[in-house]
Amino acid sequence: xxxxxxxxxxxxxxxxxxxxxxxxxxxxxxxxxxxxxxxxxxxxxxxxxxxxxxxxxxxxxxxxxxxxxxxxxxxxxxxxxxxxxxxxxxxxxxxxxxxxxxxxxxxxxxxxxxxxxxxxxxxxxxxxxxxxxxxxxxxxxxxxxxxxxxxxxxxxxxxxxxxxxxxxxxxxxxxxxxxxxxxxxxxxxxxxxxxxxxxxxxxxxxxxxxxxx
Amino acid sequence: xxxxxxxxxxxxxxxxxxxxxxxxxxxxxxxxxxxxxxxxxxxxxxxxxxxxxxxxxxxxxxxxxxxxxxxxxxxxxxxxxxxxxxxxxxxxxxxxxxxxxxxxxxxxxxxxxxxxxxxxxxxxxxxxxxxxxxxxxxxxxxxxxxxxxxxxxxxxxxxxxxxxxxxxxxxxxxxxxxxxxxxxxxxxxxxxxxxxxxxxxxxxxxxxxxxxx
DNA sequence: GTGCAAATTTGCACGGAGTGCAACAATGTT
DNA sequence: AACATTGTTGCACTCCGTGCAAATTTGCAC
Numbered sequence: 506x507x508x509x510x511x512x513x514x515x516x517x518x519x520x521x522x523x524x525x526x527x528x529x530x531x532x533x534x535x536x537x538x539x540x541x542x543x544x545x546x547x548x549x550x551x552x553x554x555x556x557x558x559x560x561x562x563x564x565x566x567x568x569x570x571x572x573x574x575x576x577x578x579x580x581x582x583x584x585x586x587x588x589x590x591x592x593x594x595x596x597x598x599x600x601x602x603x604x605x606x607x608x609x610x611x612x613x614x615x616x617x618x619x620x621x622x623x624x625x626x627x628x629x630x631x632x633x634x635x636x637x638x639x640x641x642x643x644x645x646x647x648x649x650x651x652x653x654x655x656x657x658x659x660x661x662x663x664x665x666x667x668x669x670x671x672x673x674x675x676x677x678x679x680x681x682x683x684x685x686x687x688x689x690x691x692x693x694x695x696x697x698x699x700x701x702x703x704x705x706x707x708x709x710x711x712x713x714x715x716x717x718x
Numbered sequence: 719x720x721x722x723x724x725x726x727x728x729x730x731x732x733x734x735x736x737x738x739x740x741x742x743x744x745x746x747x748x749x750x751x752x753x754x755x756x757x758x759x760x761x762x763x764x765x766x767x768x769x770x771x772x773x774x775x776x777x778x779x780x781x782x783x784x785x786x787x788x789x790x791x792x793x794x795x796x797x798x799x800x801x802x803x804x805x806x807x808x809x810x811x812x813x814x815x816x817x818x819x820x821x822x823x824x825x826x827x828x829x830x831x832x833x834x835x836x837x838x839x840x841x842x843x844x845x846x847x848x849x850x851x852x853x854x855x856x857x858x859x860x861x862x863x864x865x866x867x868x869x870x871x872x873x874x875x876x877x878x879x880x881x882x883x884x885x886x887x888x889x890x891x892x893x894x895x896x897x898x899x900x901x902x903x904x905x906x907x908x909x910x911x912x913x914x915x916x917x918x919x920x921x922x923x924x925x926x927x928x929x930x931x
Numbered sequence: 932g933t934g935c936a937a938a939t940t941t942g943c944a945c946g947g948a949g950t951g952c953a954a955c956a957a958t959g960t961t
Numbered sequence: 962a963a964c965a966t967t968g969t970t971g972c973a974c975t976c977c978g979t980g981c982a983a984a985t986t987t988g989c990a991c
Binding site: 932934935936938939941943945950951952954955957960 | 962963964965966967968969970971972973974975976977978979980981982983984985986987988989990991
Binding site for chain 2: 593594595627628631634635638668669671672673675676677678679680682683686687704707708711712
């Protein structure tokens, strides 16, 4: 009965602190000594936990480095996209992804360390993308809803909606990777949100005139 | 002086045979017992080599499963694409990728086993995509050439060409993944080449009218 | 604050992954 | 046949990752 007073409880707060300590130790050490120059024993020593506990939080050194996958934005933002009456399927996707990736309310400190490492180690970037599998499927379902909203006659053709939403999701992720790369290059400190808008806009510019050639 | 008689030499032929034996053993065992139910010791036993030798051929169980990255098609095919005067940058990319992926003259036997596993284990598919990093960069350079051929005024703007070629490469890979997924679903035994054409065509259909909405 | 239940941390033991090294074997060359 | 080159193997070693059970910490009710 006396719960929910102090917002989260000691246990939860301690867990988050430990998690952050591990991530911070891992990111710092790898930035220092390179991905292969760091062992889980070292990370655990810096984070003041036992090596066994490390594996209670992360499945591998890499998972501690790449961070969590994003989540879909709030339902209102999603349905605003689904029911939008102007623009193509791609318009608005950039903003949706921006909201999703900003949802990671992680420390700026961790965020920047991580960005540097993901840029330096393509394998880590690939793992991060792989970790987004579930998010990718969520996004595809949203896109499928939008496709049907745009053209109600598609309700009858599940296969077509599936195939088309998959293709659009893949392409959108391509634009997202592009935006992320430019953001990580960090020319002028442009926020990721802006890079996402730029990439999706450029996508429109490149592809818009396709049929007209 | 007496070299090059028997085409390749005993050594080379033996190496290829061993490589294939390892791949075959690995794919078969994993198809049987699942990815985590197979050890490198087992694979080595079936392939009749020592576990140590396994690592002379592959860096990990996974690398033995996912296969090699494709290579660019012959120079004529590439420059035909670069200097094409009709269609958008995307037209012809499907065919180019089809030639590249077919370049893997691997046995059909291995190819089908591998396809099944890549479909069953998304992590393996992700690793295969990650292994294509070098190929992706090659493709990007080709695309950059095409961009400049289409609009010579771009020669002056390296940054724009780089950014745009990256974006297009990402999008093209998205279409490729889409095609591969549909091919792996194997409805009607449609060849990968045809799926690639379908995906790139659908991409054009979806994106062509973007500016007109 | 005492006591009990639930969650968390830790040590330990174990098998698999991956690498350097040096001995040995097979192949290529003259 | 002799020599050089390349490939194979066993060995030792470190690190990864997991199951299990003991010890510790926290939540909660009284």
